[in-house]
Amino acid sequence: MSDIRVYEQGGEAGFGDYVQLLKPRVMSLVVFTALVGLLVAPVHVHPVLAFSSILFIALGGGASGALNMWWDADIDAKMRRTAGRPVPAGRVTADEALAVGLGLSGIAVVMLALAANAFAAALLAFTIFFYAVVYTMWLKRSTPQNIVIGGAAGAFPPMIGWAVATGGISVESVLMFALIFMWTPPHFWSLALFMKDDYSNAGVPMLTVTHGRKATRAHILVYTLLLVPVAIGMAFTSIGGPVYLATSVVLNAGFLRGAWKIWRRDEAVAEADKYAVEKRVFRFSLLYLFLHFGALLAQAVLRLYGLGGW
Amino acid sequence: MSFQPEHELHKRRFGRNLGIGLSLVAFVVIVFGMTIVKVSYEPLPNPPTIAATGAKP
Numbered sequence: 003m004s005d006i007r008v009y010e011q012g013g014e015a016g017f018g019d020y021v022q023l024l025k026p027r028v029m030s031l032v033v034f035t036a037l038v039g040l041l042v043a044p045v046h047v048h049p050v051l052a053f054s055s056i057l058f059i060a061l062g063g064g065a066s067g068a069l070n071m072w073w074d075a076d077i078d079a080k081m082r083r084t085a086g087r088p089v090p091a092g093r094v095t096a097d098e099a100l101a102v103g104l105g106l107s108g109i110a111v112v113m114l115a116l117a118a119n120a121f122a123a124a125l126l127a128f129t130i131f132f133y134a135v136v137y138t139m140w141l142k143r144s145t146p147q148n149i150v151i152g153g154a155a156g157a158f159p160p161m162i163g164w165a166v167a168t169g170g171i172s173v174e175s176v177l178m179f180a181l182i183f184m185w186t187p188p189h190f191w192s193l194a195l196f197m198k199d200d201y202s203n204a205g206v207p208m209l210t211v212t213h214g215r216k217a218t219r220a221h222i223l224v225y226t227l228l229l230v231p232v233a234i235g236m237a238f239t240s241i242g243g244p245v246y247l248a249t250s251v252v253l254n255a256g257f258l259r260g261a262w263k264i265w266r267r268d269e270a271v272a273e274a275d276k277y278a279v280e281k282r283v284f285r286f287s288l289l290y291l292f293l294h295f296g297a298l299l300a301q302a303v304l305r306l307y308g309l310g311g312w
Numbered sequence: 313m314s315f316q317p318e319h320e321l322h323k324r325r326f327g328r329n330l331g332i333g334l335s336l337v338a339f340v341v342i343v344f345g346m347t348i349v350k351v352s353y354e355p356l357p358n359p360p361t362i363a364a365t366g367a368k369p
Contacts (some may be wrong), residue, residue, distance in 0.1 A: 016324045050349045054342050214357030
């Protein structure tokens with residue numbers, strides 16, 4: 003095929019398009035939470051192995067993103083937020099996305115087993131499977147609980163980071179998992195409230211579409227209430243301490259207040275101020291997660307100097 | 313020196329090749345680094361001595 007024909011078909015992707023396949027923004031959350039999971043663990047890991055492990059966890063997360071883009075190309079094309087992704091935009095073919103996803107998954111899992119241990123690698127493999135198959139292929143288009151169960155995939159990275167250091171699971175790593183798992187539904191549903199046309203256009207059974215917006219507002223409040231004890235409870239484990247507790251109490255009070263406001267509002271009020279509260283809660287939820295893991299990291303640093311902890 | 317202006321397609325292709333090339337170099341460096349650390353910092357356990365196993369020479 004001549005260069006000109008390739009160009010006319012738009013089939014020649016740039017390097018940046020392949021990077022976009024890996025969902026770099028999601029990857030940054032994966033890197034941060036996995037790094038915290040690794041650093042707060044009570045076992046020291048050599049910096050080179052720690053760096054390599056985080057890199058391969060991120061690569062595994064990116065690979066599952068590519069598999070997601072391969073499978074979801076049809077619905078991505080219908081949503082404003084995702085229409086510019088490499089596959090629906092025609093810059094990368096679906097087959098290429100599949101090949102990149104499968105290839106990088108294999109590399110990430112094998113290399114994590116070599117850099118860290120088989121258990122961490124098995125957890126990473128399960129996470130990729132969970133996101134690409136359980137969430138993307140089975141749940142996303144079939145149940146409004148897609149976000150709830152699918153959120154588990156995003157919750158695994160700190161557990162994998164912990165497993166890299168310790169080779170196992172503990173109360174602390176399960177609580178870090180639970181924190182992200184319980185945080186995901188209110189985070190995404192507040193987004194769904196103000197991105198309403200996107201999900202209904204694509205036919206994705208988001209809670210807002212299947213059960214209505216009033217029910218979604220109630221769900222946000224209930225899940226935030228369930229999130230609070232998980233987040234604050236972590237303060238009383240070996241990785242918690244007074245700094246984490248203070249941070250968590252303030253953040254949970256803020257999140258709860260936002261969820262309460264969302265629940266009290268109806269569509270007319272929300273339309274009037276262009277979903278200002280929902281947008282604010284969505285932004286706050288990002289800060290909420292970042293600061294919780296930041297506080298865990300701060301506790302670990304303080305412990306190094308004999309401060310913090312109970 | 314080329315007298316023909318470079319087509320955008322060739323620039324994109326060069327960028328992709330460069331990106332993949334640098335990724336491969338980074339991968340080799342990481343594997344090398346991991347190997348050095350594994351060899352230097354994780355000594356293999358010593359095999360059991362004859363005295364410990366009770367075998368006769």
